[in-house]
Amino acid sequence: MERISGYGYAQLVQDYGWLLRKYRFMSGHTIGRSVLGRPIVAIRCGSGPRLVHMNASFHANEWMTSALLMRFLDEWGAACLTGAPEARLYREVTLWAVPMVNPDGVELSLYGVSKDNPYRSKLLEWNGGNEAFDQWKANIRGVDLNDQFPAHWEEELRRRGTKGPSPRDYPGPYPLSEPEARALAAMALRFPFDTVLALHTQGKEIYWNYRDYEPPYAERLADRLGRASGYKPVKLSGSDAGFKDWFIQCFRKPGFTIEAGEGVNPLPYADFPAIYGEVRPLLLEALRLHDPAPAL
Structure with a gap:
């Protein structure tokens, strides 16, 4: 699973198929489709009673997170095959991973707007006439997907002050x-996840709270x-309508936003090995988190 310039949707689809062929105990699912009709895929791994959800690439130019999550799935699958210590988690946890929430946006951020894109003229207008979309965070309709959830959405709308479609x-x-x-919300309503993690870049921070709705542990x-x-770990304020915000408010269970790496988005793919070295133990620890957590 290698990519030099970035990690786009075609690479994800290729790696998704490769994982399912390599690890027969993983299963693939389509939880919805993007604006342009691309399948939003999920990978299920594990047979345990504790349900964990992880996702990546809510934001288009944070495509690095998709590569991080796919590498983690590959390594955990290999551990399960070889009987490494992490293999025991397979019987304790069921992981549902959505490695690319925003496939249209990722493709736009990496490769620009194609001549046959039905939103081409609008996208160029929203991007100020600039044909470089590397700073684009939104989906193909100029909506920030991590400001879309019904958790004090109206306050986030006022705070953002952005009147219409925009790169962010x-x-x-x-x-x-x-x-x-909608696909992510429906998935969370369908499965009683005990914990959710949303991978973003950058800042090397962990956001864990939301307006005191989070559980005490x-x-x-x-x-x-x-x-x-x-x-x-950072106790965040002044932010609403994110996926983990909505999950915490709706279910009163722990949710986390992970800001991986450090620098300016999009982070260079050359940083992938170092960032994965930081994120891998965090994701493993997330599979071990119990509800409630034991006292320290």
């Missing part, structure tokens, strides 16, 4: 207006993730 920070015309966000869990990775 437009929460959309109403909550869950975009099919990508959430900070202890964040501390464990921080010790595993060296990332800093």
Whole structure:
């Protein structure tokens, strides 16, 4: 699973098929489709009673996170085959991973707008006439998918102050207006996840709270993730309508946003090995998190 310039949707589809052929105990699922009709795929691994969800690439130019999550799935699958210590987690946890929430946006960020894209003229207008889309975070309709969830969405709309489609920070015309966000919400409503993690870049931080809706042990869990990775747990304020915000508010269970790596988005792919070295133990620790967490 190698990519030199970036990690796009075609690479994801190739690696997705490769994982399912290599690890017959993994299963693949389509949880929805993007605006342009691309399947949003999920990978299920594990047979345990504790349900964990991980996702990546809510934001288009944070495609590095998809590569991180796919590498983790590959390594955990290999551990299960060889009987490495992590293999025991297979019987304790069922992991549902969505490695690319925003496939249309990722393709746009990496490769620009094609001449046959039905949104071409609008995209160029929203991007200020610039044909380089490497700073694009939104989906193909200019909506920030991580501002789409019904968790004080109206306050986030006022705070952002973005009036219409944009490369970033437009929460959309109403909550869950975009099919990508609806697919994630439907998945969380269907499966009783005990914990969710959303991978983003950058900052080496872990956001674990939301308006005091989080369970009382959430900070202890964040501390464990921080010790595993060296990332800093941060009690965040002044942010609403994100996926982990909605999950915490809706289910009163622990949710985490992981800001992987450090620098300016999009992070260079050359940074992948170092970032994966930080994220891998964090993701493993996330599979070990119990509800409630044991006292330290």
